Amino acid sequence: MKLKLIDEIPVQVVESAVFLRDELRKRPLPLRLFLALCFNLILAPTVLAATDGAISRVNAYALGILALVTVALAIYLFAVMLQPERF
Amino acid sequence: MTPANSSTRTPSPSNQSPRQPRQRTAKVNTSGLYNRAIRDAFAKLNPRLMVKNPVMFVVWVGTIITAIVTIDPNLFGPSPGHNLRLYNGLLALILFLTLLFANFAEAVAEGRGKAQADALRATKSDTSARKVLPDGTIQEVSSTALRRGDQVKVIAGDIIPGDGEVIGGIASVDESAITGESAPVLKQPGTDIASSVTGGTRILSDELMIRITADPGKGFIDRMIALVEGAERSKTPNEIALTILLSALTLIFLVVIAAIPPIANYSKSPVSIANLISLLVALIPTTIGGLLSAIGIAGMDRVAQFNVIATSGRAVEACGDINTLILDKTGTITLGNRLAEEFLPVNGHSAEEMAHVSLAASVFDETPEGKSIVRLAEKLGATVDFDPNKAEGVEFSAKTRMSGTNLPDGQEVRKGAVSAIKGFVRSRNSANSDLSELDVAYERVSRLGGTPLAVCRDGELYGVIYLKDIVKPGIKERFDQMRRMGIRTVMLTGDNRITAEVIAAEAGVDDFIAEATPEDKIDVVRAEQAQGKLVAMTGDGTNDAPALAQANVGVAMNSGTQAAKEAANMVDLDSDPTKLIDIVTIGKQLLITRGALTTFSIANDISKYFAIIPAMFSAAGLGTLNIMGLASSQSAILSALIYNALIIPALIPLALKGVEFRPLTADQLLQRNVLIYGVGGVIAPFIAIKLIDMVVAGIGLA
Numbered sequence: 001m002k003l004k005l006i007d008e009i010p011v012q013v014v015e016s017a018v019f020l021r022d023e024l025r026k027r028p029l030p031l032r033l034f035l036a037l038c039f040n041l042i043l044a045p046t047v048l049a050a051t052d053g054a055i056s057r058v059n060a061y062a063l064g065i066l067a068l069v070t071v072a073l074a075i076y077l078f079a080v081m082l083q084p085e086r087f
Numbered sequence: 088m089t090p091a092n093s094s095t096r097t098p099s100p101s102n103q104s105p106r107q108p109r110q111r112t113a114k115v116n117t118s119g120l121y122n123r124a125i126r127d128a129f130a131k132l133n134p135r136l137m138v139k140n141p142v143m144f145v146v147w148v149g150t151i152i153t154a155i156v157t158i159d160p161n162l163f164g165p166s167p168g169h170n171l172r173l174y175n176g177l178l179a180l181i182l183f184l185t186l187l188f189a190n191f192a193e194a195v196a197e198g199r200g201k202a203q204a205d206a207l208r209a210t211k212s213d214t215s216a217r218k219v220l221p222d223g224t225i226q227e228v229s230s231t232a233l234r235r236g237d238q239v240k241v242i243a244g245d246i247i248p249g250d251g252e253v254i255g256g257i258a259s260v261d262e263s264a265i266t267g268e269s270a271p272v273l274k275q276p277g278t279d280i281a282s283s284v285t286g287g288t289r290i291l292s293d294e295l296m297i298r299i300t301a302d303p304g305k306g307f308i309d310r311m312i313a314l315v316e317g318a319e320r321s322k323t324p325n326e327i328a329l330t331i332l333l334s335a336l337t338l339i340f341l342v343v344i345a346a347i348p349p350i351a352n353y354s355k356s357p358v359s360i361a362n363l364i365s366l367l368v369a370l371i372p373t374t375i376g377g378l379l380s381a382i383g384i385a386g387m388d389r390v391a392q393f394n395v396i397a398t399s400g401r402a403v404e405a406c407g408d409i410n411t412l413i414l415d416k417t418g419t420i421t422l423g424n425r426l427a428e429e430f431l432p433v434n435g436h437s438a439e440e441m442a443h444v445s446l447a448a449s450v451f452d453e454t455p456e457g458k459s460i461v462r463l464a465e466k467l468g469a470t471v472d473f474d475p476n477k478a479e480g481v482e483f484s485a486k487t488r489m490s491g492t493n494l495p496d497g498q499e500v501r502k503g504a505v506s507a508i509k510g511f512v513r514s515r516n517s518a519n520s521d522l523s524e525l526d527v528a529y530e531r532v533s534r535l536g537g538t539p540l541a542v543c544r545d546g547e548l549y550g551v552i553y554l555k556d557i558v559k560p561g562i563k564e565r566f567d568q569m570r571r572m573g574i575r576t577v578m579l580t581g582d583n584r585i586t587a588e589v590i591a592a593e594a595g596v597d598d599f600i601a602e603a604t605p606e607d608k609i610d611v612v613r614a615e616q617a618q619g620k621l622v623a624m625t626g627d628g629t630n631d632a633p634a635l636a637q638a639n640v641g642v643a644m645n646s647g648t649q650a651a652k653e654a655a656n657m658v659d660l661d662s663d664p665t666k667l668i669d670i671v672t673i674g675k676q677l678l679i680t681r682g683a684l685t686t687f688s689i690a691n692d693i694s695k696y697f698a699i700i701p702a703m704f705s706a707a708g709l710g711t712l713n714i715m716g717l718a719s720s721q722s723a724i725l726s727a728l729i730y731n732a733l734i735i736p737a738l739i740p741l742a743l744k745g746v747e748f749r750p751l752t753a754d755q756l757l758q759r760n761v762l763i764y765g766v767g768g769v770i771a772p773f774i775a776i777k778l779i780d781m782v783v784a785g786i787g788l789a
Binding site: 070 | 331342
């Protein structure tokens with residue numbers, strides 16, 4: 001029996017989700033970058049609020065990303081110290 | 088066969104002559120090396136490769152951020168200063184050049200290794216081989232079709248198709264393709280040291296039956312190629328320790344830099360992101376971070392240039408920390424071609440009688456010592472008066488310490504260690520054993536530093552053969568060098584105590600062990616290691632394999648058995664046991680070079696503080712620290728970073744060549760290196776940064 005469109009959509013969504021999950025397992029970096037940018041959506045307004053309007057919204061978002069990059073570098077350096085043979 | 092030392096030596100030219108200048112592999116073709124290195128320097132900017140070097144990866148991230156603020160200088164907030172785009176662009180360019188120079192250093196080191204690998208590959212050729220099938224017929228196959236366990240026949244003029252063990256025949260082999268030594272080497276089966284052949288070498292005369300011991304791509308030349316190419320290079324323990332230190336320093340400075348903006352803003356002297364990144368790059372040890380891998384690769388190349396195959400960089404590094412060197416006497420400390428010099432008859436026998444019995448005892452002895460006894464006996468008119476086909480040869484063993492012949496008429500003639508022959512004689516003729524003359528002859532030979540071999544027929548002693556051995560010229564000076572470096576030398580020999588003492592005193596070793604059995608070798612290694620020492624030893628026989636495996640650094644001779652080569656972590660293609668001394672020197676040089684450049688890199692920071700900090704915080708009153716009198720804050724920062732970038736290519740030659748090795752004590756070395764690289768590392772940047780600042784200000788860049 002031919003599936004109706006309404007029945008096909010959930011199947012396609014599930015297949016897409018499974019595909020994405022498999023791809024992200026192989027290459028986790030894009031997911032992490034995306035999650036970091038999402039986290040910046042929380043961080044940047046905090047920076048903006050902390051500077052009390054002295055900087056613009058663009059500056060706040062840029063500083064948020066810079067802070068995340070700095071934290072990521074620190075985590076990377078910790079990882080090198082704890083598991084140097086990986087590098 | 089001699090009982091005195093269980094590893095006998097086939098006399099080869101390299102063992103017989105005084106120490107020759109080191110034979111190297113063929114000169115490699117380095118044309119185009121720098122062009123390729125420049126291309127590779129750009130290719131190494133790939134983040135997947137940069138992430139393996141933590142210090143340079145931080146510089147890489149800093150470069151990208153600086154490039155971004157070149158496009159929009161106020162991206163992270165209002166930035167003080169003028170001509171910010173030009174200034175930030177210059178900073179980004181200098182940081183980019185820092186990365187390129189570091190990658191270039193690594194690429195040059197790798198390029199030299201690749202050129203060496205290409206030269207080695209040229210010695211390999213896809214040759215045809217005469218494979219011997221199970222039914223005895225011969226089939227022509229390609230050398231790449233051969234597998235471990237196959238048997239091949241090679242005749243005069245053929246290239247040996249793969250690494251193997253000689254199981255039949257006797258021939259001269261030209262090993263110059265891999266060792267550079269043009270004098271041929273005799274290969275024959277059954278001996279511990281002359282039965283191993285390497286693929287790519289050429290048979291000059293006669294023929295050999297060879298059992299292949301390595302699959303294609305797994306032979307010694309292939310391992311050497313992989314080693315010098317760096318394809319299988321992983322970080323050594325010392326490199327890992329240094330990487331952890333550099334990462335820790337980088338992390339500390341990253342945290343410090345990250346803490347500066349709030350403090351700077353509070354004190355009303357805000358600092359731009361570009362300046363913060365500049366300060367970070369100036370503080371982190373970029374010099375040693377950029378040169379570390381080049382030093383390691385160059386060290387491995389130096390080992391390969393000495394015709395030594397090391398299984399890993401770890402083995403080369405371990406050489407640098409060696410405390411004790413265990414060396415055989417015969418062939419290592421002495422020339423090794425012990426030849427029969429004289430017959431000393433005892434108990435009323437004449438020299439001719441003794442020659443006759445000695446000849447009978449040596450007729451099945453294929454060793455050089457045995458053949459020299461035969462020659463000396465024949466000079467005295469001795470002949471073989473029995474049918475060798477009806478006689479039975481008795482091989483030497485480390486347990487019996489004697490060899491000989493069981494004659495067709497039932498008599499047993501033996502030659503060997505004096506104590507072993509005494510026991511043999513007593514067991515055959517306990518009532519009439521007059522050993523006093525034997526002891527006198529034995530002592531006389533021993534005091535001359537020779538090896539005494541007693542000869543008997545059944546229960547009758549005939550005398551002592553004097554085997555002469557000569558200490559290699561120049562060996563005493565090398566051992567003095569080792570002593571100054573804090574390395575203790577121990578001589579192991581199966582010879583008697585008196586002979587060992589005489590040779591040890593002449594050669595200048597620190598200690599010796601006489602009448603050593605193969606089990607003693609591993610016991611000596613273990614005893615030294617139990618005291619916390621790192622032990623290096625050489626060996627070539629199957630009975631050396633356990634000790635080679637136990638030692639921290641085991642160097643097997645290429646002419647040795649497969650078992651020895653598999654047990655060791657280095658193989659010397661020249662089969663020169665004294666090469667261990669050169670390898671220890673290279674290992675020490677590697678560690679000293681790393682230490683010196685690390686000291687220099689960290690010492691540089693002091694002068695960079697005096698350049699950048701006053702420039703960045705002049706508004707906060709730190710301008711008085713501008714002791715170099717730099718033109719402006721921008722020129723100071725630019726000058727410090729330009730120096731930071733230029734010092735990397737300036738130190739490439741030192742990194743690749745290595746700090747010159749001096750056989751000094753540890754304290755003297757430390758004092759010397761702290762003076763040159765520590766104090767020099769503080770003073771040199773002051774001068775260099777000032778000069779660069781004058782140029783920068785003069786051009787009007789800042």
